[in-house]
Amino acid sequence: MQTETRPWHAIVLEVFKANGIRLIPYVPDNVLKPLIAACHADPFFTAFPTAREEEAVGIVCGAWMAGMRGLCLMQTSGFATLPNALASLPCAFQIPALVMVSERGTLGEFNMGQAMVCRTMRPILDSLGMEHHTVSRLDECEFIVDRTIRQAFMTQSPAALILSPLLTGGKAVARA
Amino acid sequence: MSAATVAHNAKRLPRAGVAKRLVARIGDGPAVIGGIGNANFDLWAAGHRARNFYMLGSMGLAIPIGLGVALAQPDRRVFVLEGDGSLLMQMGCLATVAARAPRNLAILILDNGTFQITGGQPTPAEQSGTDLVAVARACGLHRATWAADEAELDRLIDLCLIEDGPHAIGLKLDDSPPERQTERDPPQLRDRFMRGMGAKRDRTLG
Ligand SMILES: Cc1ncc(C[n+]2csc(CCOP(=O)(O)OP(=O)(O)O)c2C)c(N)n1
Numbered sequence: 001m002q003t004e005t006r007p008w009h010a011i012v013l014e015v016f017k018a019n020g021i022r023l024i025p026y027v028p029d030n031v032l033k034p035l036i037a038a039c040h041a042d043p044f045f046t047a048f049p050t051a052r053e054e055e056a057v058g059i060v061c062g063a064w065m066a067g068m069r070g071l072c073l074m075q076t077s078g079f080a081t082l083p084n085a086l087a088s089l090p091c092a093f094q095i096p097a098l099v100m101v102s103e104r105g106t107l108g109e110f111n112m113g114q115a116m117v118c119r120t121m122r123p124i125l126d127s128l129g130m131e132h133h134t135v136s137r138l139d140e141c142e143f144i145v146d147r148t149i150r151q152a153f154m155t156q157s158p159a160a161l162i163l164s165p166l167l168t169g170g171k172a173v174a175r176a
Numbered sequence: 177m178s179a180a181t182v183a184h185n186a187k188r189l190p191r192a193g194v195a196k197r198l199v200a201r202i203g204d205g206p207a208v209i210g211g212i213g214n215a216n217f218d219l220w221a222a223g224h225r226a227r228n229f230y231m232l233g234s235m236g237l238a239i240p241i242g243l244g245v246a247l248a249q250p251d252r253r254v255f256v257l258e259g260d261g262s263l264l265m266q267m268g269c270l271a272t273v274a275a276r277a278p279r280n281l282a283i284l285i286l287d288n289g290t291f292q293i294t295g296g297q298p299t300p301a302e303q304s305g306t307d308l309v310a311v312a313r314a315c316g317l318h319r320a321t322w323a324a325d326e327a328e329l330d331r332l333i334d335l336c337l338i339e340d341g342p343h344a345i346g347l348k349l350d351d352s353p354p355e356r357q358t359e360r361d362p363p364q365l366r367d368r369f370m371r372g373m374g375a376k377r378d379r380t381l382g
Contacts, residue, residue, distance in 0.1 A: 023247060046247060048276060050240075051268025058237035058269075062244025065229065065366060066207070066252075067375035070244070088233025089241075093362040 004138045008167050009035040011138075012100070013042070015145045016071065019153070021098070022046055023063050023070030025056035027078045031102040031168045036073065053078040053099075054085040061095045069153070071098040076105055079160070080117045083124050090158035091128055097158040098149060103134070107165040110173050121162070131159040136166035186348040187325045192355050194286065194347055195222040197326065198255060201333045206253035207245050207373060210358075211238030213259035213293045215286050217354035226372030230358045230365050236266030239273060239283055246278040249373065253280050253337060260287040260308055261299045267311065273342055274316030282336040282343040283317075285309065288351060296351060309346035320344035 004011070012035055016024075024039045024047040026032070039047035050056045053074045060070035079101045090097035101121065105114030125132040131151065133144050145161055152159040165171075195218035198208070207227045210216030215238065216230040229245075231238055242256035263270075263285055273281065289302035301308060312320035323329040323345050336343045359365070370376045 023244070048272075050272045052266065054234075054237060055240040055266065055269050055272055058234065058240025059244035059247070061237075062209070062229075062241035062246075063248040064244075065241075065370050065375060066245040066248035066373045068244075068248030085234050085237060089231075089237060092233060093366040095366065 004141070007034070008135070008138060008141050008163070009038055011141045012145055013038050015142060015149065017044055018146065019069065019149045021069045021071050021149070023060060023068055024048075024073060025050045025059045025070065026073035027053050027056065027075075029073070029075035029078075029102040029104065030171055031104070031163070031165075032073050032075070053081050057082060057085045057089060057097055057099070060097050061089050061093070064095055064097070071100055071149075073100050073102075075102045076118045076121055077114060080120050080124070083128065086128055086130065086158060091130070094156045095158065096152040096156050098152055098161070099158075100161045100163065102163050102168065103165060104171070107170055108173060109171065110176075125160055131157060132162060134162040134164050136164040138167065141167065185324055186322045186346070188348045188350045189326060189329070191286070191288065191349040191352050192218060192221060193326070194284070194329070194349065195219045195257060197329060198257070198284065198333060199223060199225065201330060202253065202255065202337060206255055206337075207242075207249070209238050209242045209245065209254070209256045211256070211258040211262050213262055213291070214354040215257040215259050215262075216358050217356060218286075219257055220358040221354060221356040226368065228372075229369040232358065232360055232362055232365075236262045236269070238262065239266065239269045242281055242283070243269070243273055243276065243278060245373070246281040247276065250278070250280055253282065254278075255336070256281070256283045257286055258283060259292075260285060260289065260301060261291040263308060264299055264301050270312050270315035270317060270344075278342055279340040281341050282345070283312075285312070285344065285346045286349055287346055288349040290351065292351065309344065312344045312346075317342055317344045320346065322346040322348070
């Protein structure tokens with residue numbers, strides 16, 4: 001395999017494009033900053049902030065039903081606000097709503113609130129029966145993101161992509 | 177700011193009539209999203225249309241869903257029927273809509289002052305006298321207005337069809353029950369809507 005030289009956000013951006021994902025509603029996260037900025041800078045995308053992550057899920061579901069593909073960007077805390085919206089909209093209606101979550105609250109974070117919330121994410125995804133994959137290595141990034149997105153659309157199922165600090169570097173914090 | 181005070185004069189319309197008037201005036205082209213609560217029941221009772229989407233859950237997401245539809249098909253008018261209780265739960269979406277300013281989106285706020293479907297308990301907005309149309313305007317939906325009666329509702333719906341939005345129309349509703357209940361088959365509702373919207377090509381199954 002060729003050594004991957006692009007940063008994770010450049011890989012993700014190209015995979016979005018290759019899969020025709022144009023609509024990117026988000027609630028921001030520090031780690032997602034370069035990806036959000038790149039989406040705004042590229043006229044291929046319609047990227048914009050929402051007040052809540054639930055809204056972003058509703059927007060992406062509505063857009064897909066009308067023929068436009070989208071994906072929601074958020075951090076772990078934002079994901080934790082979503083079980084009801086995911087269960088009763090994309091899961092119940094079989095809509096391939098995609099969420100990409102920057103994993104916060106693990107591997108060296110200072111915020112106890114985020115650390116607690118982080119533990120709820122995978123159990124929620126498992127109990128919803130939602131496909132989810134964690135991207136932790138640069139050389140696997142394109143494959144995991146691309147295949148997860150493709151399968152979501154082909155099976156009309158929602159899915160989550162979790163971006164580990166191992167991939168993104170997370171948020172650098174000083175030792176206590 | 178005269179329109180903001182119209183709230184107090186707005187007649188309480190019989191709820192079933194609103195969706196019927198809407199559907200009768202807009203023709204086949206526009207998409208209509210019916211929110212959780214009695215909004216989607218009213219839409220269903222007004223007669224199924226190929227471009228109707230009925231929510232069964234995800235309280236508060238009718239407007240975001242409508243925004244997604246409006247962004248995906250900017251040349252098609254999109255109407256959203258959303259209850260006051262539901263809007264209250266997701267009020268931030270009004271700012272999101274105003275920020276995107278989709279010209280083809282119209283929001284009908286069905287304000288009966290209660291969570292009717294769960295037993296008619298008054299909403300905190302009703303208890304506090306919150307004016308939801310004023311809220312919409314403060315969020316940047318400058319065209320938001322109350323419809324004082326049926327004739328004004330008709331006129332405002334016609335405006336939504338010809339003038340650029342985003343539009344928001346507040347309606348005070350009575351406490352009459354919905355006439356029918358939506359068939360609860362989410363994948364089928366979604367599939368029909370997608371075919372109606374041309375997002376699935378083969379229409380023979382629709
Ligand atoms: C998040 C969430 N909380 C509570 C409910 C239960 N619930 C369903 S409909 C509803 C009331 C809806 O009120 P409104 O939008 O004003 O519509 P109405 O019933 O008056 O037609 C409630 C509380 C729910 N479905 N989801």
